[in-house]
Amino acid sequence: MSSGHFQVVTNADQKQGHEVAARFEQMRSAFGQLLMRSHVNMPEPVEIIALRTEEDYSAVAPARSGPLLSEAFFIPGEDRYYFVLNLSKNESWRAVSYDFAKMLLNYNYPPVQTWFDEGFAQYFSSLRLGRSVEIGGEPNSPADHAHPFIPLLSAQPWSGTAPLSASANQPVDVTSSAESWLVMHYLINQNKLEQTGAYFDLVENQKLPPEQAIQQAYGITAAQFDQAVKSYYQSLVPLLQTPALAGKNSVPRPPGQAPSVAADDEIGSSVQELPEAVGEALVAEMAVRLPEHRSQAVSQLNSIISQPGLENSVAHRAMVLAHLQNGEAADATQELAKAAQLDSKDPWLHFYSAWIKFREAQASGKEFEGLANMMQDLRAVLDWNPEFAEADNMLGLARVEGGGLNSAMQSMRAAMQLSPRNEQYQLNMAKIYLAAKQWNAAEATLKRLLSSADTKIAQGARQQLDALPALQKYGVAPQPKAAAQPAAASASSVPSGKTPPAAPAPAQPPAAAASDELSVEEQAVPQIDRRTVQYAKGRLLSVDCSQGPVAIVTFSTGAKTMKLRTENYKALTLIDADQFSCNWANRAASVNYKAGGKSDGDLVSLELH
Numbered sequence: 001m002s003s004g005h006f007q008v009v010t011n012a013d014q015k016q017g018h019e020v021a022a023r024f025e026q027m028r029s030a031f032g033q034l035l036m037r038s039h040v041n042m043p044e045p046v047e048i049i050a051l052r053t054e055e056d057y058s059a060v061a062p063a064r065s066g067p068l069l070s071e072a073f074f075i076p077g078e079d080r081y082y083f084v085l086n087l088s089k090n091e092s093w094r095a096v097s098y099d100f101a102k103m104l105l106n107y108n109y110p111p112v113q114t115w116f117d118e119g120f121a122q123y124f125s126s127l128r129l130g131r132s133v134e135i136g137g138e139p140n141s142p143a144d145h146a147h148p149f150i151p152l153l154s155a156q157p158w159s160g161t162a163p164l165s166a167s168a169n170q171p172v173d174v175t176s177s178a179e180s181w182l183v184m185h186y187l188i189n190q191n192k193l194e195q196t197g198a199y200f201d202l203v204e205n206q207k208l209p210p211e212q213a214i215q216q217a218y219g220i221t222a223a224q225f226d227q228a229v230k231s232y233y234q235s236l237v238p239l240l241q242t243p244a245l246a247g248k249n250s251v252p253r254p255p256g257q258a259p260s261v262a263a264d265d266e267i268g269s270s271v272q273e274l275p276e277a278v279g280e281a282l283v284a285e286m287a288v289r290l291p292e293h294r295s296q297a298v299s300q301l302n303s304i305i306s307q308p309g310l311e312n313s314v315a316h317r318a319m320v321l322a323h324l325q326n327g328e329a330a331d332a333t334q335e336l337a338k339a340a341q342l343d344s345k346d347p348w349l350h351f352y353s354a355w356i357k358f359r360e361a362q363a364s365g366k367e368f369e370g371l372a373n374m375m376q377d378l379r380a381v382l383d384w385n386p387e388f389a390e391a392d393n394m395l396g397l398a399r400v401e402g403g404g405l406n407s408a409m410q411s412m413r414a415a416m417q418l419s420p421r422n423e424q425y426q427l428n429m430a431k432i433y434l435a436a437k438q439w440n441a442a443e444a445t446l447k448r449l450l451s452s453a454d455t456k457i458a459q460g461a462r463q464q465l466d467a468l469p470a471l472q473k474y475g476v477a478p479q480p481k482a483a484a485q486p487a488a489a490s491a492s493s494v495p496s497g498k499t500p501p502a503a504p505a506p507a508q509p510p511a512a513a514a515s516d517e518l519s520v521e522e523q524a525v526p527q528i529d530r531r532t533v534q535y536a537k538g539r540l541l542s543v544d545c546s547q548g549p550v551a552i553v554t555f556s557t558g559a560k561t562m563k564l565r566t567e568n569y570k571a572l573t574l575i576d577a578d579q580f581s582c583n584w585a586n587r588a589a590s591v592n593y594k595a596g597g598k599s600d601g602d603l604v605s606l607e608l609h
């Protein structure tokens with residue numbers, strides 16, 4: 001079952017499948033209206049698995065306890081998000097509405113203090129859909145099930161300005177969650193979200209104290225804001241406790257503020273009947289992401305793969321992730337090839353092919369292998385899903401290595417616009433600025449990242465800032481005189497489900513050996529080849545392997561003849577050829593290459609026609 005923005009895999013009937021798709025489309029629409037967004041970014045694919053019976057659901061549900069886990073659960077990931085529903089429970093989608101809101105906030109609202117996200121997600125989790133839209137009652141979230149907010153707030157003193165005055169990354173507990181929910185309730189229903197955006201600009205960018213920012217943004221003092229929230233709470237409690245509203249979980253909202261979503265029968269969806277083995281493989285592809293179910297899922301996938309009548313590309317594709325979780329990159333690549341033989345048009349195969357190369361390069365600190373093929377795969381992914389932020393991120397870094405700095409910036413900007421809170425993308429953009437010698441832009445980005453709550457991001461920014469003076473002066477970052485650093489961990493040491501961090505930068509020299517006191521030779525390290533990858537179509541005239549493994553390819557295009565070199569012809573990326581031949585002559589061909597002069601260059605890839 002597919003709708004405009006979601007895919008639903010279900011063993012229930014068509015009516016139930018359509019209802020699930022409709023609910024998620026309606027939630028997406030309600031989110032956009034509440035935050036006044038005409039377009040809602042979804043830069044990572046979302047897949048929904050809706051299981052008909054309690055038995056089906058229990059077989060894949062997480063082992064963790066919790067009142068909502070009996071109804072639905074959410075799995076975040078670097079490649080896609082999963083929402084898994086138990087259709088034997090009524091309105092099971094509501095159990096993940098909190099997670100759904102948090103997910104969309106990451107892609108559709110700038111980074112702000114934690115109270116905003118928590119308050120909005122709690123407010124959103126009270127959403128009810130059906131013949132009418134109801135929102136504003138007690139939340140349907142994990143915190144609410146343990147400690148309902150109204151009794152909690154009524155039993156203890158609290159402040160309406162407490163969330164706004166909290167530190168930017170203060171951990172959320174039940175009390176602060178309740179206060180955040182109430183403040184958000186007030187802001188939404190009193191039409192103050194626009195002023196709240198101004199408040200965040202004053203606090204986050206202009207660094208004003210919260211009390212002063214409240215005064216400027218809302219036009220009242222902090223004490224008056226506190227009293228306004230408390231007065232609002234006093235008017236809210238009777239509405240929530242009115243017997244007539246019991247069970248409806250909603251409160252009256254001012255005209256024009258209630259989200260208006262399309263009815264179920266106005267939401268389009270299409271149905272594709274799946275073979276049972278494919279459906280099982282899709283569920284197992286989700287289950288391999290859960291440690292407690294991984295072994296069982298792998299066994300099921302192997303059983304499907306081993307039977308010729310049941311074998312399918314999805315099962316092999318799911319095994320790619322299972323192998324990557326175990327650090328088995330070679331096995332993952334083999335599974336990709338088997339999947340491609342069964343369904344070469346699956347865009348996920350292009351993504352995982354590029355992802356494997358990306359992970360290996362990040363773990364080793366070396367250049368991407370098969371750069372041309374990697375970029376080709378990523379372009380195919382973006383043709384399928386133009387809003388896939390991680391594909392833009394990988395393509396941006398690949399283009400830096402290929403020498404296309406302007407196109408690298410375009411790709412990374414696209415990733416950052418789709419995922420404005422992803423600080424790794426911002427750090428990657430700083431690296432591109434450095435490669436392009438845009439020192440001011442790089443410095444400004446790195447200084448912002450110094451305050452990141454993610455210590456790896458902050459450390460990475462600090463290392464690059466410390467290296468910046470030498471990089472500007474010599475064109476290379478300072479390196480120590482000590483022996484080479486130990487090799488970075490291979491992909492096999494990467495924890496399951498995590499993308500390995502970039503190899504750590506070598507330690508900086510001590511102050512007594514400042515970078516400007518080191519010779520250029522001492523500082524020299526292998527640098528990224530920033531030459532632009534060029535394309536040419538013509539004829540391969542001859543191959544000279546007399547200096548093997550170096551090979552010189554004589555190639556003509558139009559009136560131009562070039563000598564193109566590869567350091568190791570056995571490692572050269574080939575298209576439509578199984579292996580390199582030193583006997584090739586007078587063959588129609590295309591090349592990707594980096595120019596080294598008027599009539600020579602270095603081969604990146606070779607395609608025979």
